[in-house]
Amino acid sequence: MLAEFGSVSLLLALVAAVYAIIAAVIGARRQSERLILSARNAALLTCPLLIAASLTLLIALVSGEYQLSYVWSTSDPNTPLFFRITALWGSQKGSILFWSTLMSVFAAAALLINWRSQRRLMPYVTAYMMATLAFFLVLNIFYENPFERWWLYEGSDVSWQATGLTDSQQSDITRALGGIGIESSEQISAQVAGITCVDSNRASEIKQVLQGIGIISVVETSPSGCVGQSIFPPEGGFSPTATRLAETAQGLNPLLRHFGMIIHPPMLYLGFVGFVIPFAFAMAALASGDLSTNWIKATRRWTLVAWLFLSLGLILGGRWAYDVLGWGGYWGWDPVENAAFLPWLVGTAFLHSVMIQEKRGMLKVWNMFLVIGTFSAVIFGTFATRSGLIDSVHSFARSEIGFPMFFFWSGITLVSVGLILWRWNRGELKDDHRFMNLLSRETLFVLNNVVFLLLFVVIFWGSFGAPVVSELFLDTNITLGTDYFYQVTPALFIALYVLMGIAPLSAWGATSLSRLGRSMLIPGALTAGVLVLILLSGMTDPGVLVGYGVVTLAGFVAANEIYRGVSARMRGLGENPLQAFLSLFARNRRRYGGYTIHIGVTIIGIGVIGSTLFQQETQRTLSVGESLDIGGYQMTYLGFQPGQVADDGRIMDIATVAVSRNNQTLAEIRPRRDFYPGSEGMNSSTIAGAYSTVENDFYVLLVDWEPITARSATFKVYINPLINLVWWGGLILIIGTLVAAWPAETVPAALRERRFTGKQVKARARA
Amino acid sequence: MAEATWEKPQSTAQPTGAGGNERLKFLIGGILILAAVGFLIINGTLSGARYYITVDELVGNPAYVGQTVRVAGAVDGATINFDSQNLVITFETANVPLDYDNLATALHEALLDTNGKRLSVRVEGQPMPDLLQHEAQAIMTGTMGEDGIFHATELLLKCPTRFEEAQPGQAIVEPGA
Numbered sequence: 001m002l003a004e005f006g007s008v009s010l011l012l013a014l015v016a017a018v019y020a021i022i023a024a025v026i027g028a029r030r031q032s033e034r035l036i037l038s039a040r041n042a043a044l045l046t047c048p049l050l051i052a053a054s055l056t057l058l059i060a061l062v063s064g065e066y067q068l069s070y071v072w073s074t075s076d077p078n079t080p081l082f083f084r085i086t087a088l089w090g091s092q093k094g095s096i097l098f099w100s101t102l103m104s105v106f107a108a109a110a111l112l113i114n115w116r117s118q119r120r121l122m123p124y125v126t127a128y129m130m131a132t133l134a135f136f137l138v139l140n141i142f143y144e145n146p147f148e149r150w151w152l153y154e155g156s157d158v159s160w161q162a163t164g165l166t167d168s169q170q171s172d173i174t175r176a177l178g179g180i181g182i183e184s185s186e187q188i189s190a191q192v193a194g195i196t197c198v199d200s201n202r203a204s205e206i207k208q209v210l211q212g213i214g215i216i217s218v219v220e221t222s223p224s225g226c227v228g229q230s231i232f233p234p235e236g237g238f239s240p241t242a243t244r245l246a247e248t249a250q251g252l253n254p255l256l257r258h259f260g261m262i263i264h265p266p267m268l269y270l271g272f273v274g275f276v277i278p279f280a281f282a283m284a285a286l287a288s289g290d291l292s293t294n295w296i297k298a299t300r301r302w303t304l305v306a307w308l309f310l311s312l313g314l315i316l317g318g319r320w321a322y323d324v325l326g327w328g329g330y331w332g333w334d335p336v337e338n339a340a341f342l343p344w345l346v347g348t349a350f351l352h353s354v355m356i357q358e359k360r361g362m363l364k365v366w367n368m369f370l371v372i373g374t375f376s377a378v379i380f381g382t383f384a385t386r387s388g389l390i391d392s393v394h395s396f397a398r399s400e401i402g403f404p405m406f407f408f409w410s411g412i413t414l415v416s417v418g419l420i421l422w423r424w425n426r427g428e429l430k431d432d433h434r435f436m437n438l439l440s441r442e443t444l445f446v447l448n449n450v451v452f453l454l455l456f457v458v459i460f461w462g463s464f465g466a467p468v469v470s471e472l473f474l475d476t477n478i479t480l481g482t483d484y485f486y487q488v489t490p491a492l493f494i495a496l497y498v499l500m501g502i503a504p505l506s507a508w509g510a511t512s513l514s515r516l517g518r519s520m521l522i523p524g525a526l527t528a529g530v531l532v533l534i535l536l537s538g539m540t541d542p543g544v545l546v547g548y549g550v551v552t553l554a555g556f557v558a559a560n561e562i563y564r565g566v567s568a569r570m571r572g573l574g575e576n577p578l579q580a581f582l583s584l585f586a587r588n589r590r591r592y593g594g595y596t597i598h599i600g601v602t603i604i605g606i607g608v609i610g611s612t613l614f615q616q617e618t619q620r621t622l623s624v625g626e627s628l629d630i631g632g633y634q635m636t637y638l639g640f641q642p643g644q645v646a647d648d649g650r651i652m653d654i655a656t657v658a659v660s661r662n663n664q665t666l667a668e669i670r671p672r673r674d675f676y677p678g679s680e681g682m683n684s685s686t687i688a689g690a691y692s693t694v695e696n697d698f699y700v701l702l703v704d705w706e707p708i709t710a711r712s713a714t715f716k717v718y719i720n721p722l723i724n725l726v727w728w729g730g731l732i733l734i735i736g737t738l739v740a741a742w743p744a745e746t747v748p749a750a751l752r753e754r755r756f757t758g759k760q761v762k763a764r765a766r767a
Numbered sequence: 768m769a770e771a772t773w774e775k776p777q778s779t780a781q782p783t784g785a786g787g788n789e790r791l792k793f794l795i796g797g798i799l800i801l802a803a804v805g806f807l808i809i810n811g812t813l814s815g816a817r818y819y820i821t822v823d824e825l826v827g828n829p830a831y832v833g834q835t836v837r838v839a840g841a842v843d844g845a846t847i848n849f850d851s852q853n854l855v856i857t858f859e860t861a862n863v864p865l866d867y868d869n870l871a872t873a874l875h876e877a878l879l880d881t882n883g884k885r886l887s888v889r890v891e892g893q894p895m896p897d898l899l900q901h902e903a904q905a906i907m908t909g910t911m912g913e914d915g916i917f918h919a920t921e922l923l924l925k926c927p928t929r930f931e932e933a934q935p936g937q938a939i940v941e942p943g944a
Contacts, residue, residue, distance in 0.1 A: 326894065438792055454804050461808060466816070477819035477865060479837055481908055481921070484815025488807045619892070621852050685897050703894040704851030714851040716894050 003068055006056040006147040007231055010097075010140060013049040013104070016042045017134040021127045028123035028288070036123045040111055043126050046133060047108040050101040057094060057146055061087050066245035069229040070094055070146040076249035078649035083252050086262045090252050092386065093146035095265065100136045102266070103273040107133060110277045110302065118298050124284030125277075132276050135408050143401050148229040150245065151237035155226035156203040159194030160210060161217040172213045180209055197226035199235060254676050254685045257648075261320045268313030268340055272378045274306025275347060279375035279416075282368055286419040291364070291428050296354055303351060303371075304741035308734065310344050315730035326686045326701050328617065328718035330726065333485040338463040339381035342456055346374040349452035356442050359508060361432030363446070365424055370449070372416040377456075379409045384464055437510035444503040451495045458488050494547065497605060500554040500598055504561055523556035547609045555602030558595040565592070585739060593740025600736055603729030610722030619703065621714040631719045633698060634660045638668065640710035651675045655702045655713050659691050667691040671702040671715070696721040817908060822862035825911060826884040837908045838917065839863055840886055841877040842924075844901025856890040856922075860905055870925070874902045888917045898924035 020042035027035030057070065061084045066072045074087040074094070089095040107129040115122055140146070165173075177195075195206060203220050210218045228234060256262075278299040285295035317337065318330035331337060350370035356363050383405035423429050435443055462480045470478035505511075505519040530552050531545055539545070562584070569580035585592045620628045622637040629635075636658045644652040654672040658665050669689035676683045691698040697720040705713035817837040825831050825838050840860025847858040862883050867873035877883070878901075888907060899905070899922075909919035 326897075435789075435793065437789065438796070450800065454800075458804065458808055458811075462811075462815070466812060467819070478816050479819045480812060480815040481817055481837075484811045487814065488811040491807060492804070619854050619894075686894065701894050703854065704849070714854070716854070 002056050002060045002065055003147045003149050003231075006053050006060075007141075007145070009049045009053040009056065010137060010145075010147070013046045013053070013100075014134060014137040014141060016045045016049065017130040017137060020046075020130040021134065024123040024127040024130070028127075036126075039123065039126050040115070043111060043130050044108050046130070047104040050097075050104045054088065054097055054101045057097060058085065058088055061085070064242075064246065066242055066249050067149045067239055068146070069148050069150050071249075072150065072245055073250045074252055076251040077246050079251055080648045082262075083257055083648070086256075087252050089265050089269070090256055093140075093144040093148075095269070096136060096140045096144050097146050098266070099269050099273060100133060100140055102269055103129075103133055103136065103276060106270075106273055106277060110280075114298050118281075118294060120288055120290050121281060121284040121295060121298070124287045125280045128280035128283045129276060132280075132412075135404075139401050139404060143404065145231060148231055149233075150227060150229055150240055151233050152240050153197075153226055153228065153234045153237035154223040155197035155234075156200050156223050157194055157196045157221045158198070158203050158206045158210075159219050159221070160215055162193040165215075169213075169215070173210065173215065176209045176213050177206070180205060197228060251676070254650075254674065254683070258320055258324045261324070264313055264316040264320055267309050267316055271306050271308075271310025271313050272343070272382070274302060274309055275343065275371075275375050275378050277302040278306070278350075278371050282371045283416060283419065286368065286416075286423055289423075289428070291423065293358055293361075296357060296367070299371075300354065301741050301743070303347070303354075304737060307344070307347050307351060308737040308741060310340070310347065311730070311737065312734060314340060314344060315727070315733075319727060322723075323688065324685065326688050328615065328688075328699055328701075328720060329611075330723075333462070333482045335463040336385045338459050339385050342381060342460060343374050343377040345452050345456045345459070346370055346377050349449045350374055352445050352452075353449050356445050360442055362434075362442060364429040364431060365420060366449070368420045368429070369417075372413070372420070376409065376413045376416075379405070379412065383409050439506060439511045439513065439516065441503060441506040441508050441511070444499055444506050448496065448499045448503060451492055451499065455489065455492045455496075458492065459485070462488070490547075493605075494550050497550040497554045497602075500601070501550065501557045504557055504595070504598070520557070523553055523560050526556045526560075527553040544609070544613060548606070551602055551605035551609065554605075555599050558598035558602070562592060562595050589742055590740050593736045593738075593742075596736030596739060597733050598736075600729045600731070600733030603725050603732060605729075607722045607725030607727075607729060611720045611726065614721045616719040617717065619714065619716040621704075621712055623712040626712075628715075628717070630717055631696075632661060633719070635698075635700065635715070635717060636660070637713060637715070640705060640713060642710060646674075649677065651677065653702070653705070653710075655705065655710075655715075657689070657700060657715070659698050667698075669698070669700055671700045673702055692724055694722075694724060697723050819865070821865060822860055822886045823884055825917070826886050826915075832911050832913060835908065835910050837906065838886065839865060839904060839906050840888075841874040842899060842901065842903045842905050843878055843885070847899060847901075849895045851895070854892050854894065856893065856895060856899070857888065858899070858905075859885045859887050860907075861885055863904060870904060871902075874904055878902060886917055887915065888919055890919045890922050893922065896922060896924055 020039045022039075023035045023042065024039035026032070027039055057068075059065075060068050060071050061075055062081065064071065064075070064077065070091065070093050071087075074090045075084050079087070083090075087094065089098040110129070111122070111126065114125070118125070173193075198206070200223060207218050207220050227240075228237075233239075281295040281299045281302075285291055317340070321332070322328075322330040350367065350373075353363050353370060354367055357367050383402065386401060386405070420429070433442075435446070437443065462484050466478055466480050470476050501523070502516065502520075505516055507515075527549055531549055534545065534548060562581075565584045566577060566580045569575050569584055570577060573580070575583065616631045618628065618630045622628060624637055624639060627634050627636040638656045638658055640656070641654045644654060646652055652672050652674050654670050656668055656670050658668050660666055669691050671689035672687050674685050674687060676685075686701055686703075689700045689702075697718070699718040699720055701716040701718075703714040703716050817835055818831075819837045819839070820831070822838060822840045825836065841863045843859045843861060847856070849856050861877040861880065863873050863877045888905070888909075890907075904925040906923040906925070907917065907919035908921040909917055911917050
């Protein structure tokens with residue numbers, strides 16, 4: 001019942017989405033209000049339908065409907081409720097459904113919020129959003145359907161001798177089988193090849209075809225029990241009993257049972273899905289010919305929201321890796337991580353350069369490319385990581401969706417670039433101003449864009465470009481290791497921080513060097529102070545000094561700008577510091593939210609440099625009562641508790657160690673090994689224990705212990721300096737983004753900005 | 768007035784050409800940036816490039832001795848040995864092709880073939896990875912030593928049974944039938 005309901009909801013959502021596309025496009029062409037409204041209603045309808053489908057799967061997961069193969073493979077009777085819920089996005093099929101649902105929610109919100117103000121764009125926005133949604137629904141229905149059920153049926157096997165076949169015979173077989181619609185022969189063993197579980201007519205057909213091309217040793221076995229998953233039952237198929245299925249169910253992958261993994265995927269999806277909206281508006285602007293800044297005004301906040309979720313997803317992913325994967329790090333330059341970072345880079349470039357278009361009417365084409373590039377990177381990332389294009393530790397199943405995704409990705413990219421070129425060619429995307437001066441805010445913003453895009457190119461090449469190019473053209477398989485990224489990216493990140501320090505101080509049009517120098521005075525002096533402190537602490541490495549110098553300078557510039565704003569209000573309006581601070585932020589959320597983000601990024605930078613360059617590690621076997629020394633700390637092995645059973649059935653072996661410094665005990669931490677008795681394959685996971693302070697993390701892994709008595713145990717210990725700044729900086733970044741994206745009060749945005757910016761400029765001139 | 772500098776009325780904002788001097792500066796700046804990044808990429812690619820090869824290609828091929836490569840193999844569970852005192856992991860891997868239809872089957876078959884080439888691997892200074900077990904796919908970066916042992920510095924593991932479609936198997940067939 002549940003399975004049917006879910007499938008039907010999905011199918012109806014697809015029908016509604018396709019109808020909305022057609023009605024919106026025809027309605028816009030014929031200027032038919034009725035059709036356009038009808039398209040809007042159909043588009044809105046996808047939202048409740050998909051929520052219903054998701055809820056159906058959720059109910060199936062919570063109530064343990066193991067006849068559904070998705071439920072069977074992501075939960076078992078021991079799985080606690082919490083992980084039953086999160087299993088909704090725990091595997092490919094469910095996560096595509098979840099993704100489509102989030103997207104329809106975003107689409108509905110955009111339709112409801114922007115409908116009145118952007119009438120001319122909305123039909124096309126509807127069409128583009130629904131086209132994207134329809135594509136994911138097609139994947140969800142025809143390729144990766146979470147509502148498939150297990151069926152038992154009688155099927156025959158056909159097998160033949162595989163040893164001694166020549167290459168040409170092999171290709172004959174492939175071709176002959178392809179001719180009757182069988183993709184590739186499923187291997188049975190090294191000596192025998194065959195096709196299993198087909199009905200008896202099909203079996204004789206295969207046998208005939210094979211004998212027809214001269215393969216004589218074909219054996220057809222009589223029908224026996226087969227298991228398969230599909231939406232509709234195979235001929236003569238029946239459902240297996242629920243209890244038997246429950247006994248063999250798989251349970252959620254142990255690695256995914258962590259809070260970071262639970263919220264990290266939805267956040268990333270929200271970020272990915274959110275970029276659909278700016279993309280749809282940009283495309284609508286191109287299609288409708290309304291190329292004013294309307295589309296930018298309508299999507300500014302949507303872009304920030306998407307960016308917020310994407311940033312949060314990236315930070316939580318790092319935190320998950322740090323807590324669960326047990327290698328003492330949080331970012332490994334793995335292709336899948338990079339695939340999520342790439343849209344972030346283009347999206348961040350877009351967030352900056354869009355300001356130039358709003359203020360100066362420049363970079364119109366460039367912004368179009370960036371917003372389309374962001375969405376294209378989102379789809380490419382999804383394609384690359386889910387199709388098995390690249391080998392990565394993040395093993396999603398290799399699946400059939402690779403080809404359709406690639407098709408969709410190249411389709412949207414080609415169409416959008418084509419539209420831009422068409423409008424450009426007609427002279428409709430001409431800039432109002434030109435670049436006049438190297439030291440102007442617009443030039444510095446463009447430089448910032450260039451650096452973001454260069455980072456994109458460099459990381460793209462390292463993760464996808466080099467492996468794919470070498471395979472296609474050089475007939476070898478070359479991958480680039482982490483040392484490539486450590487060699488190439490730091491210079492670009494440093495350039496980014498330098499620009500982050502200078503750009504906020506520059507003015508539109510032109511800035512004189514002396515004025516720039518004057519506004520750099522205070523932040524520069526503070527940075528020099530920090531560098532002296534670092535030197536005094538005994539660190540003389542020039543690379544480290546440069547790194548910390550540019551990173552802290554950027555932070556001080558942002559903090560100083562906030563300080564100046566606050567003190568100007570205190571002087572001019574007689575407000576107290578808190579009042580001044582709050583109203584400063586309230587009056588110009590975007591600007592000061594942006595500075596807050598810069599401070600967050602600075603703090604992340606300090607944490608990244610510290611934890612990357614100054615990590616210490618050691619390993620030792622300790623008997624109970626023995627200690628080891630590392631980085632001024634002492635760690636003592638206190639005891640062991642074997643076989644502790646947790647609620648979800650996992651068995652924990654826990655060691656207790658004490659961390660002390662200068663003979664003072666700071667904390668007791670409990671690194672452990674979890675064992676999952678029910679799971680096949682990977683069935684244990686090493687969970688680190690950590691003692692966290694601002695200064696560092698004392699991070700301990702339980703490696704091994706003496707059987708039974710555990711009188712001695714082996715530990716691997718990391719000291720990760722400043723690593724917590726990465727998470728705290730992340731938090732500040734999130735707060736800053738929330739400030740910048742928060743809905744404004746009723747004063748029309750354009751008016752308020754004009755008034756306020758005017759005051760700003762005057763205030764600065766006075767200062 | 769300050770206002771004029773930050774927002775001009777559209778009508779007066781005629782595109783005015785940048786002076787030739789400025790344009791040249793932009794051009795030179797752009798070329799310098801591209802050259803620097805081009806150099807970084809080429810340099811990084813040359814030093815970071817790892818041939819990604821199979822066990823068959825690596826074993827007994829003197830060309831790869833001493834070179835840093837990336838190799839994929841199927842882990843033989845019976846050969847895994849972990850010296851926890853010194854954190855030394857050793858195990859053997861069998862050849863798996865880089866392209867396959869189904870990873871689980873490919874790994875299973877690789878280990879059934881007892882006559883094929885085997886690669887002995889040694890990893891130092893790492894705790895025992897949770898995923899290192901029979902029929903896992905190991906993707907290892909390291910160098911082939913003169914001793915015929917592959918010294919891996921990076922070890923990635925995949926256990927396909929956990930990630931790819933598993934089936935309930937015949938166990939559920941009999942009682943239901």
